[in-house]
Amino acid sequence: MDTSANYQVKLEVFQGPLDLLLFLIRKKKIDIHDIPIATITREYLEYLEQKQRINLDREAEFLLIAALLIYIKSQMLLPREKPLDEEKDPRQVLVNRLLDYQRIKAASGLLKEKEEEELQKWKRTALPSILKEDEMDSIEVSLFDLAESFFALMKRKEKEGIKTIKGKEFSLEDKMKEILALLEIDEFLDFLDYFNQQESFEEALVAFLSLLELIKSRIVVAIQDTHFKPIKVWLRTQHGKGN
16 A cells, blocks of 8 residues: 555744754754854755745745845955954854844743743633724734843843842732733733833743733734834723724
8 A cells, every 4th residue: 555645744834034044053063153154055045945944924034034144155255354253253143143032932932831830820711802803003013022022121120130029929810910900091001111110020020921821812912003112012902992
């Protein structure tokens, strides 16, 4: 019996260009601080030709990184009066982006573990009515962008000397109720202002997990009028009334 027709190989789909670059770096066992640009650029472009291997919704981002790789490669090939290590390495901008992305990805993994742990402690109640998709004109902020904004804020607060409150526990359920209560009073929540008010990293982390759960449950929505504008959190029903 020929079973070859039923045999399928599941290929990994890379959600973003940095995912693909990190995959190639690990595959080649390359030092991230000393990337052989010619090799990585060639392999990256080969993967781009395999449309089924990339997230086509973010194809422009893949092409942007491809252009950056080609630019860095051209800079590396230019004749130099001084050795490369004595000048600004053109690869550094890419290395910095990859290192930042690695940190955010690792932190997101920890958040996911913490969320799953907290979700075992409470049961979801009935959900309020939600806003229809075609009623939202603003840009909805992705969970990844929220995580990036949250950890950037925590990094700044760490430099300011964020407090640690021992013996005080924060529950996911209580923080969700707190967020919903604030939204009932003020219509929307300023993302950065709210997390700036948290008294410790532990409290901020639980609050962030609570917000993610409310977003995933489609109770609230995080939006921006345009990129780089403040992120605002709305109850979906309230956002419908505000527009």
